[in-house]
Amino acid sequence: QVQLVQSGGEVKKPGASVKVSCKASGYAFSSYGISWVRQAPGQGLEWMGWIYAYNGNTNYARKFQGRVTMTTDTSTSTAYMELRSLRSDDTAVYYCAKKNRGVIPPENWGQGTLVTVSS
């Protein structure tokens, strides 16, 4: 079955960077993409972008452009999301999800990674 296992929680200081990993199994990783969505404490969901594993093409939300980099390692079926210049309002749970082809939304999600930004 499809599984996405994310790295553990992180505590970072303002201005630092964080890199969250998402290890996929149970499907042909290179044939799909990975989406990233975040959720601040007590708040709603926010789409950050996606990356296609097979060619590395990305589509970032304008809000994060210049601060986020999404990558994949097809040899280990792992996706990464790096967010730089962290601020306190970046404190959130970050989710990865298997991006389906076309406009079918993801049904497989990681368990989430809490990133806390605090001085």
Place this chain on the structure above:
Amino acid sequence: DIQLTQSPSFLSASVGDRVTITCRASQGISNYLAWYQQKPGKAPKLLIYSASTLQSGVPSRFSGSGSGTEFTLTITSLQPEDFATYYCQQLNTYPLTFGGGTRVDIK
């Protein structure tokens, strides 16, 4: 960016009730709308996509309808496990956006 406005933001209901949640888009999105259920501390769970297509394994008491700018999620005969927060998401235009959520609580 396309704004999605969900209403109500909170509702209190009893087991067995019929519940309807509305999602309005700031511009037309055809039928590129999904509904998710989220419970505390858990990832969102896909319920419906393409406005009305039930995701495999989701109980038939969930249904979706709508097109263009107005969409609804209906839960017939609310069950104890349905108390959660529900989000709509549009997949028509980047950036993909979510509604603000509707929390369904036990009356």
